[in-house]
Amino acid sequence: MFSLQTIFGSGKQFFTLFDEAAQAAYDSTRALHAMMKATDRQPALDAFKLARQRERVASDKISQALVDSFMTPFEREDIEALGSALYKIPKQVEKFADRYSLATRHLEGIDFAPRAAMLEQAAGVVVEMVAELRKMNIDRMTALNDRLRAIENEADRLMLELYRDIYSGRLDNLQMFLLKEFFEILEKAIDRCREAGVVAYQIVLKNS
Template identity: 80%
Template sequence: MFSLQTMFGQGNQFYALLEEAAVAAHDSTRALHEMLKGSERQPALDAFRLARQRERDASAQISQELVDSFITPIEREDIEALGSALYKIPKQVEKFADRYSLAIQHLEHIDFAPRAAMLEQASSVVVEMVRLLPRMKLEPMKALSDKLRALENEADRLMLELYRDIYSGKLDPLQMFLLKEFFEILEKAIDRCREAGVVAYEIVLKNS
């Protein structure tokens, strides 16, 4: 028997597309961490651009599905908000990688790897949160939200240490400028992860 469910679908493709976007974002942060912890730290920008393109493709598919679908598993505004938040993560990572490739000769003695590791951890938590969305279970989602908040707080603490280094008088003006700019890009990327996590958590709060 031909049913409305067959005709309209259940809208579960949105969960798959959001997960695809989250994984692409995570892959970009992992590529950044691998680059920065390497001994040569030579930027290979193809990995970042590939992840960014995957994110763009997933975002475009989400937008098209919102136009084409009669039924969505969660509110359309929430799908758009989460898709937008996920889209911004690899955007920040690519911004860092592009600028790093231009300024690497001035950054040889600056270790970005610990902050990049924290960003990779944060994006990994975001992937877990997006994968949990179909279950709409509040308790595990809250635990992940708390974990993401703790990572954000630790990143803020490290930023304070950074400012102590900047104003120590040991750096020349160019190094001070570059250090501040690059660490703030990483901080903003972690903030983007936190924003995506907040949207995911609020979706579960409304639907659990």
């Protein structure tokens, strides 16, 4: 028999689930940055698959909580949008790691660490923004949104530098193709972080 608290509760469980999802996304980016900094850069894919699994579990719980909960802390459409945005971050990171594991021997001398560091920073800001949803502090959320935008802008600048390497003449055709593909995956992962941040920011704008 369901209690009245279960049926008419405040929906606080969503905050915990979003925290779990954001942390799983961040952990995947941290694992990627660590792999790119390592001397041998040998892919160990377990960390990425575990983060993706944690994210999937949190996403499933969010979907189920929407079914079970009569009340939610903010609009259901926003809950779905944020859950979907967070889910896509480790998915994109795992995509990079899986493909990188197949192409490592062709990527000697190519340093992905600076871009991976920016991705980790972006995901860290998303963790902070998700945590701030409990407080609905517009000033704090605006500052975090500005920081996330600055990271995205810097990542875009680094992407421009990528094309200097592509057209430098020092890479063969396969390396040129792989370099472009892998940096675009990283760029998309940062975009996913930005999307999650925008959703969180808009939630606060609507509810503060």
